[in-house]
Structures are given as C-alpha cells and as structure tokens.
Amino acid sequence: xxxxxxxxxxxxxxxxxxxxxxxxxxxxxxxxxxxxxxxxxxxxxxxxxxxxxxxxxxxxxxxxxxxxxxxxxxxxxxxxxxxxxxxxxxxxxxxxxxxxxxxxxxxxxxxxxxxxxxxxxxxxxxxxxxxxxxxxxxxxxxxxxxxxxxxxxxxxxxxxxxxxxxxxxxxxxxxxxxxx
Amino acid sequence: xxxxxxxxxxxxxxxxxxxxxxxxxxxxxxxxxxxxxxxxxxxxxxxxxxxxxxxxxxxxxxxxxxxxxxxxxxxxxxxxxxxxxxxxxxxxxxxxxxxxxxxxxxxxxxxxxxxxxxxxxxxxxxxxxxxxxxxxxxxxxxxxxxxxxxxxxxxxxxxxxxxxxxxxxxxxxxxxxxxx
DNA sequence: CATGTTTGTAAGTGTGCACTCACAAACAAT
DNA sequence: ATTGTTTGTGAGTGCACACTTACAAACATG
Numbered sequence: 001x002x003x004x005x006x007x008x009x010x011x012x013x014x015x016x017x018x019x020x021x022x023x024x025x026x027x028x029x030x031x032x033x034x035x036x037x038x039x040x041x042x043x044x045x046x047x048x049x050x051x052x053x054x055x056x057x058x059x060x061x062x063x064x065x066x067x068x069x070x071x072x073x074x075x076x077x078x079x080x081x082x083x084x085x086x087x088x089x090x091x092x093x094x095x096x097x098x099x100x101x102x103x104x105x106x107x108x109x110x111x112x113x114x115x116x117x118x119x120x121x122x123x124x125x126x127x128x129x130x131x132x133x134x135x136x137x138x139x140x141x142x143x144x145x146x147x148x149x150x151x152x153x154x155x156x157x158x159x160x161x162x163x164x165x166x167x168x169x170x171x172x173x174x175x176x177x178x179x180x
Numbered sequence: 181x182x183x184x185x186x187x188x189x190x191x192x193x194x195x196x197x198x199x200x201x202x203x204x205x206x207x208x209x210x211x212x213x214x215x216x217x218x219x220x221x222x223x224x225x226x227x228x229x230x231x232x233x234x235x236x237x238x239x240x241x242x243x244x245x246x247x248x249x250x251x252x253x254x255x256x257x258x259x260x261x262x263x264x265x266x267x268x269x270x271x272x273x274x275x276x277x278x279x280x281x282x283x284x285x286x287x288x289x290x291x292x293x294x295x296x297x298x299x300x301x302x303x304x305x306x307x308x309x310x311x312x313x314x315x316x317x318x319x320x321x322x323x324x325x326x327x328x329x330x331x332x333x334x335x336x337x338x339x340x341x342x343x344x345x346x347x348x349x350x351x352x353x354x355x356x357x358x359x360x
Numbered sequence: 361c362a363t364g365t366t367t368g369t370a371a372g373t374g375t376g377c378a379c380t381c382a383c384a385a386a387c388a389a390t
Numbered sequence: 391a392t393t394g395t396t397t398g399t400g401a402g403t404g405c406a407c408a409c410t411t412a413c414a415a416a417c418a419t420g
Contacts, residue, residue, distance in 0.1 A: 005397070024291050026206035029377055040399050045379065110339045111204050111291035122340050130349035141352035145333070148353055152332035153325070159290045160302050169310035172321035173328055209407055220369050225409065
C-alpha cells in the first residue's frame with residue numbers, strides 16, 4: 001500500500017487533463033492516462049467509474065484550476081473598477097493557459113457535449129467561472145460577455161496555430177491578445 | 181452505374197459534414213457516413229483517401245458554405261459602411277447555422293487540430309472566411325477581431341446549451357446573440 | 361457482341377481499446 | 391497470529407472499426 005486512493009485520484013486527474021487535452025476524449029485510451037499517472041489501467045477503472053467518469057472528474061479539476069487562477073488574478077488588480085479587475089483576470093487567465101493543457105481541455109470538452117454528462121460538466125464549469133467573474137469584478141452583462149467572447153477567440157487562435165501565421169487576416173485576429 | 185463519382189462525392193460530403201458535426205472525427209465511423217449517404221462503406225473509401233481525407237474534404241465543403249452565405253449576406257446589407265455590412269454578415273451567419281451542422285463541425289474540427297492535415301484545413305477555412313470579411317466589409321482589424329470573437333462565443337453557447345439555462349450568468353453570455 | 365472502364369458491394373482481416381476478474385501484497389484491528 | 395480491508399496488477403474478453411480484396415453489374419465504344 002503505497003498511497004491513499006484519494007491521493008492517487010489527484011495524480012490521475014492531473015494526468016487525465018493533460019492527456020485528454022492533446023487528443024480528446026475518444027482518441028485518448030485510458031491506458032495513456034494510466035501510464036502518465038504511473039499506475040495500471042485496471043486501477044484507474046477502480047478509482048473512477050469508467051472512462052466517462054474519469055473525463056467528467058477531470059473537467060471538474062480543470063475548471064477548479066481556472067476559477068482559482070482568475071480569483072487570484074483579481075486579487076492582484078491595481079484598482080477596483082470592473083475594467084481593472086477584468087483586465088487583471090484576463091492577465092491571470094493568459095498566464096495560466098501558457099502550458100495549453102487547460103485551454104485545450106476546454107476545447108475537447110466542448111466537442112463532446114453530445115454526451116449529456118459532459119455537457120452538464122461544461123455548464124457547471126462555466127457557471128463556476130462566469131459567476132465568479134460577474135460577482136468578483138462587479139462587471140455588467142456586456143463586459144462579462146466580452147470577456148468570454150475574447151476568451152473563446154483565444155481558443156481558436158491556439159488550436160489553429162494562428163500566432164504562427166504572418167498573413168494580415170491572422171494578424172487581425174490575434175492583435176492584442178495576451179501571450180499566445 | 182447509377183451516378184457519376186463526382187455527384188456521389190457531393191452527396192457523401194453533405195452526409196459527412198452532418199455526421200462528423202454530431203459526434204466528431206474519432207467517434208464517427210465511416211459506416212455512419214456511408215449509411216447516411218446511402219452507399220456502402222467500401223465505396224466511400226474509394227471516393228476519398230481514407231477517413232482523414234474524407235474529413236478534410238468535408239471541412240472544405242463546410243467553410244465554402246459559410247463563405248458563400250456570408251458573401252450573400254453582405255449583398256443584402258442596407259448600407260455600405262463597415263458596421264452595416266458586418267451586421268448583415270452576422271445575420272447571415274446566424275441564419276446559416278440554424279441547423280447547427282456547420283457550427284458543430286467547426287467545433288469538432290478545432291478539437292482535432294493535433295492532426296496536421298486538419299489543422300491546415302482549419303487555417304485554410306478561416307483564411308477564406310476572414311479575408312472575405314476583412315475585404316468585403318472594409319472593416320478595421322479590431323472590428324474583424326470582434327466579429328470572430330463573438331462568433332466563437334456563439335459556438336460555446338450552442339455546444340453548452342446555454343440558451344436553455346435561465347441563470348443570470350448564462351443570460352449575460354447569451355444576451356443579444358442572434359438567433360440561438 | 362466483345363472488350364474495357366467505371367460504379368458499386370459483400371465479406372473479410374487485423375488491430376486497438378474499454379472493461380472485467382482472479383489474484384497478490386501491504387496495512388489495520390483484535 | 392488471524393482476519394479483514396484497501397491498494398494494486400496481469401492476463402484476459404469481446405467488440406467496434408479502419409481499411410482491403412475479390413468480385414459483380416451497369417455503361418461505353420469499336
């Protein structure tokens with residue numbers, strides 16, 4: 001008995017977010033997650049209820065990390081106007097997704113929302129983050145909407161690799177976006 | 181010999197866009213596409229170079245339809261200021277994605293950009309649409325960027341089913357978005 | 361009508377993967 | 391020590407699916 005089940009679950013979830021982020025739900029065998037976590041495939045199935053349960057739990061971990069980073073970013077805001085807090089939140093988010101795992105996982109999760117359990121997990125994740133942004137920044141609906149619209153644009157820029165494209169249309173889409 | 185190969189390819193591509201849109205690249209067996217097109221799986225493999233070739237061709241067809249609709253929308257603009265043309269383009273896009281196939285296909289394609297051929301197809305598609313919007317509307321970079329940012333937000337709203345969510349955070353994200 | 365070409369399919373083949381089960385070793389409790 | 395519980399794995403099982411091949415029927419052309 002090397003570790004408690006709860007500690008293993010955390011390790012596995014980190015490996016799962018990373019693995020699912022790259023290839024998505026259907027193209028990622030749980031063998032890959034197990035290998036990344038350093039345990040056997042069979043034990044992953046005992047720790048989580050099937051591949052679907054694993055993915056849903058990983059989604060929860062993903063959005064928890066995002067909410068945590070955004071809240072910490074708000075704490076570092078220079079002022080307390082909605083604009084300043086939103087800006088600080090944007091910076092924190094840009095910094096967080098530097099490794100791309102959390103960003104890509106969101107894209108992958110959105111792609112498998114035809115599975116009801118995953119759709120619910122995505123809604124729960126955005127509920128958590130959106131209510132946080134709304135209440136913590138004290139921003140109006142339009143500002144919150146804009147915050148998420150440009151966040152989604154960021155997902156497109158990264159998945160399509162637009163920061164590598166020198167043509168004018170790509171420069172227009174990536175202009176001023178923090179950090180890609 | 182009922183039909184020419186070229187006519188079959190068109191039929192198959194329509195079926196492919198629809199089928200891939202729902203379940204994505206990896207979860208859609210080419211049997212499903214073949215069945216939807218009313219031909220055998222083996223013939224699909226003769227018409228296209230593997231499942232990947234089929235998906236890439238479907239992506240081309242998808243973005244062609246989008247570009248066509250946006251151009252037709254611009255034609256119907258009430259004035260010829262960038263704002264009015266962009267607005268007409270937005271309406272045309274909102275109308276086009278009413279059946280959700282074209283929207284969901286884009287989301288699915290973004291999720292499998294770890295496959296280089298698909299990443300290139302996505303870039304080619306957005307190049308086509310973005311240059312069209314930029315040149316046809318005569319809009320500045322910031323306006324073009326905003327156009328696509330809110331388009332991407334629209335993808336989130338649909339995949340997560342936010343238009344069905346009555347809570348304040350979801351209302352903020354969906355406010356004023358055309359047609360969901 | 362004979363020969364060639366294109367359209368179409370039925371029936372495989374091999375492989376990858378989700379999930380299970382029987383079993384073992386580490387630890388706890390009495 | 392003995393019994394029970396939790397942590398952990400190796401070795402399967404069965405199925406879905408990408409892709410191939412061999413073959414047949416429709417059409418064209420001389």
